[in-house]
Amino acid sequence: MQDTGVHLRSVTKDFGAVKVIRGVDIDIERGQFAVFVGPSGCGKSTLLRMIAGLEDSSGGKIVISDRDVTDVDPADRGVAMVFQSYALYPHLSVFENMAFSLRLAKRPKAEVEEKVHKAAKILQLTAQLDKKPAQLSGGQRQRVAIGRAIVRAPDVFLFDEPLSNLDAELRVQMRLELARLHQTLGATMIYVTHDQVEAMTLADVIFVLQGGHVQQSGAPLDLYDDPNNRFVAGFIGSPSMNFFDATVEARTETGLRARLTGQPDLSLDVPLSSPPDVGAKLVLGMRPEHLMVTEADGLRVTVDVAEELGGVSYQHGTLEGGDAVIFQQTGVRHNMHGTLQTVAPQTDRIFAFTPEGERIR
Amino acid sequence: MSIATRRRREVRDAILLVAPFLIIFGVFFLYPTYKVIALSFTDAPLIGEGNWIGLDNYIKLFNDRLFYTSVWNNFYFVLLTVIPTTIIALLIALAVGKLKGRVQALVLTLFFLPYVLPVSVVTMIWAWMLDFQFGILQPLIEAVTGKPVPVFKNPHWVMPMIAVVTVWWTNGFNVLLFIAGLRNIPDDLYEAAALDGATAWQRFWRVTWPLLWPITALVLTLQLILQLKLFDQVYLLSNGGPFNSSYVVLMQMYREAFQLNNGGYASAIAMVLFGIIVIVSVLQFQLLRIGGRRR
Numbered sequence A: 001m002q003d004t005g006v007h008l009r010s011v012t013k014d015f016g017a018v019k020v021i022r023g024v025d026i027d028i029e030r031g032q033f034a035v036f037v038g039p040s041g042c043g044k045s046t047l048l049r050m051i052a053g054l055e056d057s058s059g060g061k062i063v064i065s066d067r068d069v070t071d072v073d074p075a076d077r078g079v080a081m082v083f084q085s086y087a088l089y090p091h092l093s094v095f096e097n098m099a100f101s102l103r104l105a106k107r108p109k110a111e112v113e114e115k116v117h118k119a120a121k122i123l124q125l126t127a128q129l130d131k132k133p134a135q136l137s138g139g140q141r142q143r144v145a146i147g148r149a150i151v152r153a154p155d156v157f158l159f160d161e162p163l164s165n166l167d168a169e170l171r172v173q174m175r176l177e178l179a180r181l182h183q184t185l186g187a188t189m190i191y192v193t194h195d196q197v198e199a200m201t202l203a204d205v206i207f208v209l210q211g212g213h214v215q216q217s218g219a220p221l222d223l224y225d226d227p228n229n230r231f232v233a234g235f236i237g238s239p240s241m242n243f244f245d246a247t248v249e250a251r252t253e254t255g256l257r258a259r260l261t262g263q264p265d266l267s268l269d270v271p272l273s274s275p276p277d278v279g280a281k282l283v284l285g286m287r288p289e290h291l292m293v294t295e296a297d298g299l300r301v302t303v304d305v306a307e308e309l310g311g312v313s314y315q316h317g318t319l320e321g322g323d324a325v326i327f328q329q330t331g332v333r334h335n336m337h338g339t340l341q342t343v344a345p346q347t348d349r350i351f352a353f354t355p356e357g358e359r360i361r
Numbered sequence B: 001m002s003i004a005t006r007r008r009r010e011v012r013d014a015i016l017l018v019a020p021f022l023i024i025f026g027v028f029f030l031y032p033t034y035k036v037i038a039l040s041f042t043d044a045p046l047i048g049e050g051n052w053i054g055l056d057n058y059i060k061l062f063n064d065r066l067f068y069t070s071v072w073n074n075f076y077f078v079l080l081t082v083i084p085t086t087i088i089a090l091l092i093a094l095a096v097g098k099l100k101g102r103v104q105a106l107v108l109t110l111f112f113l114p115y116v117l118p119v120s121v122v123t124m125i126w127a128w129m130l131d132f133q134f135g136i137l138q139p140l141i142e143a144v145t146g147k148p149v150p151v152f153k154n155p156h157w158v159m160p161m162i163a164v165v166t167v168w169w170t171n172g173f174n175v176l177l178f179i180a181g182l183r184n185i186p187d188d189l190y191e192a193a194a195l196d197g198a199t200a201w202q203r204f205w206r207v208t209w210p211l212l213w214p215i216t217a218l219v220l221t222l223q224l225i226l227q228l229k230l231f232d233q234v235y236l237l238s239n240g241g242p243f244n245s246s247y248v249v250l251m252q253m254y255r256e257a258f259q260l261n262n263g264g265y266a267s268a269i270a271m272v273l274f275g276i277i278v279i280v281s282v283l284q285f286q287l288l289r290i291g292g293r294r295r
Helices: A045-050 A094-104 A109-122 A138-151 A170-186 A196-202 A219-223 A228-235 B003-041 B056-062 B063-097 B099-116 B119-129 B140-147 B158-183 B186-196 B200-228 B232-237 B249-259 B263-294
Strands: A006-015 A018-028 A035-038 A058-065 A079-082 A155-158 A187-195 A205-210 A213-218 A244-252 A254-261 A267-271 A281-286 A291-293 A299-308 A312-318 A324-331 A339-344 A350-353
Touching: A006 A045, A006 A205, A018 A045, A018 A205, A018 A213, A035 A045, A035 A196, A045 A058, A045 A079, A045 A187, A058 A291, A079 A138, A079 B186, A094 A109, A094 A138, A094 B200, A109 A138, A138 A170, A170 A196, A187 A196, A196 A219, A196 A281, A205 A219, A205 A228, A205 A299, A213 A219, A228 A281, A228 A350, A254 A281, A281 B186, A291 A324, A291 B119, A312 B200, A324 A339, B003 B263, B056 B263, B063 B099, B063 B158, B063 B200, B063 B249, B063 B263, B119 B158, B119 B232, B158 B232, B186 B200, B200 B263, B232 B249, B249 B263
Parallel strands: A035 A187, A035 A205, A079 A155, A155 A187
Antiparallel strands: A006 A018, A006 A058, A205 A213, A244 A254, A244 A281, A254 A267, A281 A350, A291 A339, A299 A312, A299 A339, A312 A324
8 A cells, every 4th residue: 555654755845044943854654643732833833834834945845646746736645634614615606615625626526516415415514515614613614624624635634733723622632633633534633832732632653843953753652661862851741840950979780869959858769770970969750640649768848839729639739949849639629729748759660860851761 | 970970971072073074074064965955956147046937957968969979978987997996006006916025015006006196196197298298108109009199189089088187197106005915815715725736827716806806896986986087187188178078067166156157057967967976886896796695
């Protein structure tokens, strides 16, 4: 079977003197759901538009379905895109919006009817076909935009933050529908979002972008369990990881013992295979869900804000030194607001980074 | 505070806010309008009262051959200006829309500049440029026709040339309207169309044109009303001549009122022109709306 994957080789993009994409290599296999995630301005949308052909590449090679499409027109790349704004034609009915590409290609009437109705059935839009986009709800418009892509039967679907204009409830619902759609169609999909929850729930493979580079790529849980650097560690996971400055106090058999800056009575054992020398500075990262309230020695946190969500609660506070800390509580409801709590990390769940942000393993 | 008091206060505020406009509108528009209607049924001179003569002015007008010449010339002028100026403005707007930043602002200013000029200056410029003996455009005319043409003294040339001057003068505003309309069309739509495989031509006909239609209809209607009211350019460039070939309805009204002192008759002419403009523009607007809905 033909490989309809998407492959990028040292792709770059400059806007004048500004380098937006600085040499990106990406491999997305056929049928995979890939998500580009990163903070705003990281170049993820630009990268998607380069794959679509809406932006020219300044360098590198883009291959779709075994074809070098770096200089090919958008229409001839075999991709369809769903825009953040949906980009529906306001003067055309839902049917004509979905039929637009077929009409341009002057396909026979019967074929247009068949393809549009088939897509409308998948997306439950059959009752809306005669309406104008202005008469639809946000979620329905979103579906029409997806329907327009389905009708073209592309090798690759591109989604540019498609859910960010929907309200929270609808976003969760559409997220599920997209996951189902991917299973139904089995097509390659590339999805851009700044929302790491969307990325974690939808993706087969996540590409974390920042500063025009791919910081790390892999399966969602791999990124969560084994981040390559401090940026990825902080970006993946919600609420984000706590980071504390520390100094290496001693080497141990399994790794090292580190002392947190400003916490003279707590040292932590961190298992590492190649620990740095004694006295070296490093940054320790601990996820909120791995900090446990303890009676023994630990970090003393003054809780100032408690977010109670029912099943879990997030306690926001500060260390004596002023560092912000978040820790998670599951299943218990103490009114911790304004109290002093002692928390200790699970030692096998501590991540160590160099002060520059690289992971120490 | 009781509801009734608050209600009274709201009404008082509303009246206070609307009053200045109502007074000015009444004194300077409603009252003169009433006077014109009343005058058109009398034999009054320009100043002073006249006698009630019923529909005599209208009967006289509909038997006046010069009036039919004027109306015909008005519609000829509308034909020469309205659609051409709309097409030209759209083409310029599409071209200017391709430019970016300061260059775009500069070019737009250049196209808008004539609109700022008063009509007397515009006609002066063109009278000079088209002067039979010294006009810098005469060599161009000569190259096409073989001999220089005194354009404002030639019955075939006079209306088209006044149309050219008018289009040059008023086009900037239409360009501005179209530019505003084009900017309202999101780039996403063009990008989506490009991904769907639309050529530049298809993008224009299937995206730009239908989405710009409300603006096009507006420009057409505004132009129709404006060009039916033609007077200044004719008065300044050809004074209705030669052989009444540029005589228009407002020109006739002006002569009757201010040169022949026939206030009543001039009012009747004004009323008929008013009627024509209302009928034609409502008709056109309805036609354009139907055209827009079918799309």
